[in-house]
Amino acid sequence: MTGLRSSRSILTILLLAAFGWSLTSVDWREGVLNVQGTPALLEFLAAAVRPVLTPAFLGRAVAALWQTVAYAVAGMTVALLIGAVLGTLASGALAHRRVARFGEVVGARATLGLLRAIHELVWAWLFIAALGLSPITGVLALGVAYGGILGLIFAQHLADAPTAPLRALQAAGARPWQAFLYGRLPLVLPDLVSYALYRFECALRAAAVFSFVGLGGLGAELQLSLRELNYGEVWTLLFLLIALIVAVDWWSGEVRRRMTT
Amino acid sequence: MIEAVRLEEVCRRYPNGAGLHPVSLSIGVGETVAIVGPSGAGKSTLLSLIAGVFPPDTGRVFLHGRLLADLAPGRELARLVGIVHQQFDLVPQLSVHSNVLAGRLGEWGLARSLLSLVVPQDAALAKRALERVGLLDRWNERTSRLSGGEQQRVALARLLVQNPRIILADEPVASLDPARAEDLLALLTGIAAGEGKTLIASLHSVALARRFFNRIVALRAGLVQFDRPAAEVADDDLAEIYALEDHVR
Ligand SMILES: Nc1ncnc2c1ncn2[C@@H]1O[C@H](COP(=O)(O)OP(=O)(O)O)[C@@H](O)[C@H]1O
Ligand SMILES: [Mg+2]
Numbered sequence: 147m148t149g150l151r152s153s154r155s156i157l158t159i160l161l162l163a164a165f166g167w168s169l170t171s172v173d174w175r176e177g178v179l180n181v182q183g184t185p186a187l188l189e190f191l192a193a194a195v196r197p198v199l200t201p202a203f204l205g206r207a208v209a210a211l212w213q214t215v216a217y218a219v220a221g222m223t224v225a226l227l228i229g230a231v232l233g234t235l236a237s238g239a240l241a242h243r244r245v246a247r248f249g250e251v252v253g254a255r256a257t258l259g260l261l262r263a264i265h266e267l268v269w270a271w272l273f274i275a276a277l278g279l280s281p282i283t284g285v286l287a288l289g290v291a292y293g294g295i296l297g298l299i300f301a302q303h304l305a306d307a308p309t310a311p312l313r314a315l316q317a318a319g320a321r322p323w324q325a326f327l328y329g330r331l332p333l334v335l336p337d338l339v340s341y342a343l344y345r346f347e348c349a350l351r352a353a354a355v356f357s358f359v360g361l362g363g364l365g366a367e368l369q370l371s372l373r374e375l376n377y378g379e380v381w382t383l384l385f386l387l388i389a390l391i392v393a394v395d396w397w398s399g400e401v402r403r404r405m406t407t
Numbered sequence: 408m409i410e411a412v413r414l415e416e417v418c419r420r421y422p423n424g425a426g427l428h429p430v431s432l433s434i435g436v437g438e439t440v441a442i443v444g445p446s447g448a449g450k451s452t453l454l455s456l457i458a459g460v461f462p463p464d465t466g467r468v469f470l471h472g473r474l475l476a477d478l479a480p481g482r483e484l485a486r487l488v489g490i491v492h493q494q495f496d497l498v499p500q501l502s503v504h505s506n507v508l509a510g511r512l513g514e515w516g517l518a519r520s521l522l523s524l525v526v527p528q529d530a531a532l533a534k535r536a537l538e539r540v541g542l543l544d545r546w547n548e549r550t551s552r553l554s555g556g557e558q559q560r561v562a563l564a565r566l567l568v569q570n571p572r573i574i575l576a577d578e579p580v581a582s583l584d585p586a587r588a589e590d591l592l593a594l595l596t597g598i599a600a601g602e603g604k605t606l607i608a609s610l611h612s613v614a615l616a617r618r619f620f621n622r623i624v625a626l627r628a629g630l631v632q633f634d635r636p637a638a639e640v641a642d643d644d645l646a647e648i649y650a651l652e653d654h655v656r
Contacts, residue, residue: 311497321514
């Protein structure tokens with residue numbers, strides 16, 4: 147115990163030292179901030195009060211937003227399927243025999259590890275290489291990467307479900323999958339839903355960024371308006387994105403409230 | 408006498424030296440037995456061994472003449488013996504009726520179990536059980552919204568639906584106020600008497616044990632201190648049982 151603690155403080159000191167050394171390696175005279183950029187920054191901020199609201203641009207912006215939402219929803223659907231199946235297997239809650247359980251758990255955990263070791267943008271590149279540039283590519287990339295994360299969290303929650311109600315079900319004659327349906331799953335479902343909703347917000351932001359690998363959506367419009375230095379349009383898009391995130395946040399809060407009361 | 412439960416030299420030892428060492432006991436069909444004794448005497452351990460929650464280290468447990476170790480877990484065991492705990496052990500997120508119908512899982516297959524979460528199966532059975540414990544009006548409610556006493560009665564309704572021949576109850580009234588405790592014990596003993604079931608319950612209150620049960624088994628430090636009809640238990644016997652605990656207090 148004391149050995150662990152002392153090795154931890156040694157690690158802390160090493161990290162602090164590395165941080166201090168990294169500060170000395172920055173050339174402070176050159177200026178860390180781009181001074182020529184300041185007027186541009188002011189111009190950008192000033193544009194916040196006059197977003198572009200022409201019907202033509204608004205139409206384009208809403209279509210882009212819609213595409214991003216569609217990517218996120220479809221991607222999360224795939225992720226939930228992958229997460230539910232692999233997460234359940236990885237939790238080891240369903241297998242009767244010890245050997246089968248070991249195989250399932252190890253196999254499912256390894257797969258989940260692989261899925262989430264790779265970032266969704268890298269998955270997008272891989273799928274573009276394999277399938278070409280299409281909406282399916284974005285949906286699969288998001289679904290596979292997020293399925294790995296959801297599966298891991300689902301498995302952990304399922305494995306940590308309170309044991310007393312489960313033992314009571316077993317004593318009442320329930321087999322493992324019945325105890326899963328009537329105990330393990332409902333016991334942790336509010337936590338699973340809560341986490342999936344949080345991940346849905348992340349998926350919206352990830353889908354907005356997908357434009358950078360050539361898949362359309364909000365990010366593509368942002369890129370275009372930024373390149374043309376049309377800050378009014380940029381703000382329109384940002385406001386739409388903020389409104390979307392706020393709306394999703396409100397909705398997920400509502401769902402959580404309903405599940406816990 | 409037809410034997411419902413028979414323990415032969417049953418031992419179970421925990422690392423701290425506590426447990427049961429050893430206990431032999433024979434309980435007839437239809438008897439109502441109160442297990443009394445101070446905390447740590449081994450009451451929960453004894454009931455768990457009879458429920459088949461874990462096996463004894465040594466010794467044998469028979470239920471209705473059959474060796475417990477030979478019974479298949481699941482339906483076969485669930486038909487013979489069922490248990491309610493002090494903490495009720497319900498699933499708070501499920502509706503009251505789903506918790507009650509969980510007592511039928513031993514009899515159902517996958518399709519029926521799944522369907523019942525949407526359209527309650529064997530609903531008449533569950534309704535009768537809930538009516539019996541006075542909670543029929545809470546049929547569709549989320550279980551977490553019920554009070555402790557109500558949840559204890561839901562657990563009892565689940566046991567009624569399971570319908571085992573031997574009913575075990577581990578400190579069923581420990582978390583209830585005195586009036587509700589008496590109601591629940593009256594309900595439990597009424598069910599046992601009405602359907603000829605065997606009832607074994609651990610209790611902290613000897614007064615309640617004497618009032619509601621026909622036999623009292625006193626445990627102390629993992630051994631049977633005495634075992635006699637409730638009517639023959641004298642105040643002196645009880646002083647002896649709880650002497651240890653009084654020292655601790
Ligand atoms: N799972 C366990 N592991 C270790 N010790 C235990 C366990 N369960 C019970 N004990 C010990 O066994 C003793 C008897 O426990 P228990 O049967 O719960 O007594 P009672 O129900 O009469 O209070 C207690 O002192 C407790 O410390
Ligand atoms: Mg106990």
